[in-house]
Amino acid sequence: MKKLLLFLTLFPAVVFGQNHEENIRKIYDAELSSGHTYENLRYLTKRIGNRLAGSSGAAAAVEWTRQLMENYGFDTVYLQPVMVPHWDRGGxxxxxxxxxxxxxxxxxxxxxxxxxxxxxxxxxxxxxxxxxxxxxxxxxxxxxxxxxxxxxxxxxxxxxxxxxxxxxxxxxxxxxxxxxxxxxxxxxxxxxxxxxxxxxxxxxxxxxxxxxxxxxxxxxxxxxxxxxxxxxxxxxxxxxxxxxxGQMKTEKLSYNVIGEIRGSEIPKEIIAVGGHLDSWDVGEGAHDDGSGCMQAIEVLRLYKELGWKPKRTIRAVMWMNEENGLRGGQEYARVAKEKGEKHIAAIESDSGGFLPIGFSSTGTESQREKLKSWGDLFKPYQVWNLDRPGGGADIGPLRDQGPILIGLKPDSQKYFIYHHTEADVFEAVDQRELELGAAAMAALVYLIEQEGI
Missing domain, CATH: 3.50.30.30 (Glucose Oxidase; domain 1)
Incomplete structure (x- = not known):
């Protein structure tokens, strides 16, 4: 009888673990064979271009990402108003x-x-x-x-x-x-x-x-x-x-762009995943941060492609004005607090579309230990470092509300060749590395929405 009870106790855990492995494999297979991340980045950078807060490019990016998420059939897509500074280089x-x-x-x-x-x-x-x-x-x-x-x-x-x-x-x-x-x-x-x-x-x-x-x-x-x-x-x-x-002009109304898939079991627990939609007014903002935005949208799109319904609510957020004001991140946190929303995790990709090697995090000891406990599930995909402290600029204002803050950490060696320059263009992003980053983010979101953190 003791052996049977032990078997019944252990068996569900074994099956659950195997399901994680299988489902993470499905995420990677779907992204690497038929992902949309790279082509969406192409459109953002080549058709819209750079997107400094307050500019016509930023306004175009807001409208396009709203339509993109609506076309993917996310449960809710909406614009969150935010006043942003409007700096103009002028010549x-x-x-x-x-x-x-x-x-x-x-x-x-x-x-x-x-x-x-x-x-x-x-x-x-x-x-x-x-x-x-x-x-x-x-x-x-x-x-x-x-x-x-x-x-x-x-x-x-x-x-x-x-x-x-x-x-x-x-x-x-x-x-x-x-x-x-x-x-x-x-x-x-x-x-x-x-x-x-x-x-x-x-x-x-x-x-x-x-x-x-x-x-x-x-x-x-x-x-x-x-x-x-x-x-x-x-x-x-x-x-x-x-x-x-250069001169500062009158502030302008802009928006965070938000799309979500509501949780089927615990919808009030929210996992935010995103990047900042604005960029500097030189180059095309491909690595900084078009890559992160398109990866975040792809997380939700993969759920739709795979026919999955998350236990907890997943929210893709395109924050506005990270580069010269952080207004979008601050407003998102303010509204979340005002509404009494419960974010259990916020994940940001803002380190370029390079090869992912891990995740950084800021949170309680138990939150960070939970994250590190998934290490073996990521090792087959060469995402090995889950122990580094950190997070992200746009998710930072959420910290006092209790979620763990997580940053996707790609290999950083080439990032500052392109950062804030004319060279930050679509051609500087490798398709496979970008897609591996999107898959890693989707896999982490999957684990958090299934198990909590």
Whole structure:
């Protein structure tokens, strides 16, 4: 009798485990043989293009993704209103060395940083002073008054995780102008945040301090940063001319785009999976973050193709305005709290459409242990790292409501070649790697909606 009871106790668990393996295999088979992720990304990038919040491209992307999810037959598709900042680059960004004893006048590859107030057509000229960090800037004090501060801190090549290197270097871009303005600088130049030496300038967001002047802030390519640094070492009176036209305009109404399949057993428990629909105004926003958006929609589409009804509600969210405001993520969390919605997990893909190697997470110890307990189910698909801390920008505002926050983690080595540049185009995304990421997200959603977390 004891043996029979033991058998009856263990047997359902064994069968349940086998079903997981079989169903995850079905997800991967469906995505890799007949997935829609890649062709949907092609349409988003080639037919719509870049999608800065407040732009016509962003508006077109909102309408297209709404129609796409409606055409897939999701249970509910709706737009969630959100007011977003509207920054306009306004014209060509110009940076020129004007008095080099070696080169005379020399134009550098440059892009204004997001939210930057431009110089206008008159431009500005100033002597350049080089620093490698904000800490080094502060040590110089009033020596930078009346000068252009050149932040030339590279991403640390010794960091194996490129996102860690990016995080360490990012303050000079995001806060450099605000800090330099406090000390009387007239403008900033920033070395592009890339782990490769090339001639692509990288834009990205920067934030001003409202108590100090809004000085122009432009990025130059890593190749030109190396050149400028070399010339400064030989000529301390080097002057640079800067011209840009960026300006903040009146805020605009935009939308998060949301589609969901309601749970059949526990519909009030929600799993959100998504990416940010906006992108910078250069390139096509393919890796950042068209890939994540199309992967999230694909999770729900796979459920429809396979004829599955989830136990818990699955919601695909296209967040708006991650790049220069995070308004979409904040509004989504605010509305969820106001409605008393119960999110048990939020999953974000915003690290590019590269080969998936794992998931990062932020949550309670029991939530993270549950995630790690599924490790063996992912190993056949070479998704091996479920232990890394992290999450995502757009899902961050949900944290105080209790869900585990999860980020899809692809191989990061190539991401910062394309990030925030003209090179972030559809052709830079590999179809198989993109689809493997979509399948990994769908498999994780499946496990969470079946077992909870």
């Amino acid at each position: 060509k960004d110009v940076v020129k060395i004007v008095n080099s004893t070696k080169h005379g006048t020399l134009e550098l590859s440059a892009l204004a940083l997001g939210n930057t107030e431009g110089t206008g057509p008159s431009g500005l000229v100033g002597n350049v002073i080089e620093v490698k960090s904000i800490a080094e800037l502060r040590e110089l004090g009033d020596k930078v008054k009346g000068k252009i501060v050149f932040f030339n801190g590279p991403m640390d090549p010794k960091k194996i995780d490129a996102f860690e290197a990016y995080g360490e270097a990012n303050p000079q871009r995001s806060s450099g102008a605000a800090e330099a303005s406090k000390l009387g600088a007239i403008a900033t130049l920033v070395r592009s945040l890339s782990n490769r030496i090339d001639d692509y300038p990288h834009t990205g967001n920067q934030r001003y301090n409202p108590d100090f002047p809004k000085i122009p802030a432009l990025a130059i390519s890593t190749e030109d940063a190396e050149l400028l640094s070399s010339l400064l070492s030989d000529q301390s009176d080097l002057k640079v001319y800067m011209e840009s036209y």
